[in-house]
Amino acid sequence: MSGLEARQIGFRRQGRWVLEDVSLTLRPGELVALLGPNGAGKTSLLRLLLRLSRPDAGRILLDGRDIAGLTRRHLAGRVAYVPQGHAVAFPYRVADVVALGRLAGGTMLAPFASAADRRAAAEAMARLAIGHLAERAYVTLSGGERQSVLIARALAQGARLLVLDEPEAGLDYGQQRRLFGLLRDLAAGGYAILATTHDPLRAARVFSRAVLLRGGRVLADGPAAAILSEDAISDLYDRVPP
Numbered sequence: 530m531s532g533l534e535a536r537q538i539g540f541r542r543q544g545r546w547v548l549e550d551v552s553l554t555l556r557p558g559e560l561v562a563l564l565g566p567n568g569a570g571k572t573s574l575l576r577l578l579l580r581l582s583r584p585d586a587g588r589i590l591l592d593g594r595d596i597a598g599l600t601r602r603h604l605a606g607r608v609a610y611v612p613q614g615h616a617v618a619f620p621y622r623v624a625d626v627v628a629l630g631r632l633a634g635g636t637m638l639a640p641f642a643s644a645a646d647r648r649a650a651a652e653a654m655a656r657l658a659i660g661h662l663a664e665r666a667y668v669t670l671s672g673g674e675r676q677s678v679l680i681a682r683a684l685a686q687g688a689r690l691l692v693l694d695e696p697e698a699g700l701d702y703g704q705q706r707r708l709f710g711l712l713r714d715l716a717a718g719g720y721a722i723l724a725t726t727h728d729p730l731r732a733a734r735v736f737s738r739a740v741l742l743r744g745g746r747v748l749a750d751g752p753a754a755a756i757l758s759e760d761a762i763s764d765l766y767d768r769v770p771p
C-alpha cells in the first residue's frame with residue numbers, strides 16, 4: 530500500500546499503555562483529522578509515525594515497508610512534520626528556515642543551499658504566499674506567519690505525507706480558513722495529510738476522514754462528517770476514560 534500504516538500499535542510509558550491496539554492508515558489524497566481529549570495519546574501517535582519514538586507492540590509501514598528499517602533520508606523524503614508555530618523559534622531568516630526542509634530531505638548538502646534548493650524554497654514560499662517575508666527573521670513573525678513558514682518548509686522537503694500538530698493553534702479565524710483551504714488543496718493534489726485538532730465541528734466540515742482517540746484506543750475511524758455527530762463528540766469529550 531502507498532502511504533503510512535500503523536498496525537496494532539502499542540506504546541508503553543512508566544508501566545502503562547499510552548496507546549493500545551491502534552491501527553490507522555493515511556493514503557494519498559486523504560485529509561485526516563486526529564481528535565481526542567487531552568492525554569488521549571495523539572502526540573504519542575504522531576511521534577511514533579515520525580519515528581521519533583519506537584512502538585512497544587505492532588508495526589508502522591511506509592509504502593509497505595517497516596519504518597524501523599528505513600534510512601533517515603528515505604523517511605524524510607516521504608514524511609514531513611509541521612510542528613506548532615509557537616513551539617519552535619529558529620534563529621534564522623525565513624528563506625533559510627524554508628530551505629532547511631531541503632536538508633531534512635537529504636536533497637541539500639549542508640551547509641550551503643544549491644540553486645535547486647533555493648528554487649524549491651522559493652516555490653514553497655510562493656505557494657504559501659509568504660515570499661514577502663523571505664528576508665525577515667523567523668522569530669519576529671506572528672503565529673500565523675510562522676505556521677505558513679513551517680508548512681512551506683515541509684513542502685520544500687519534497688515529502689508528500691504531511692503530519693501536522695494542531696496547525697490552527699494560535700491562528701485567527703481568517704488565517705485558519707486559509708490554512709484549511711490550503712490543506713484541502715494539497716490533499717486534492719495527492720498529498721496525504723494527518724493533523725491533530727481540538728475543533729471537531731470544523732473537522733466534520735473540512736476533513737475527509739476522522740480518527741477519534743480516547744484513553745489510548747481508537748474509538749472511531751471513518752468519513753469525518755458521518756462519524757463526528759453531536760453524540761459522538763460528546764461521547765469522545767464528556768465521558769471519563771476507563
Ligand SMILES: Nc1ncnc2c1ncn2[C@@H]1O[C@H](COP(=O)(O)OP(=O)(O)OP(=O)(O)O)[C@@H](O)[C@H]1O
Binds near residue numbers: 542547566569574
Ligand atoms: N514519556 C512519557 N512518560 C510518561 N507518560 C507519558 C510519556 N509520554 C506520554 N505520556 C502519557 O501518555 C498520555 C498521552 O499523552 P499524549 O501527549 O500523547 O496525549 P495528547 O492526546 O497529545 O494530549 P494533548 O491533547 O494534551 O496534547 C498522557 O497521559 C501522558 O502523560
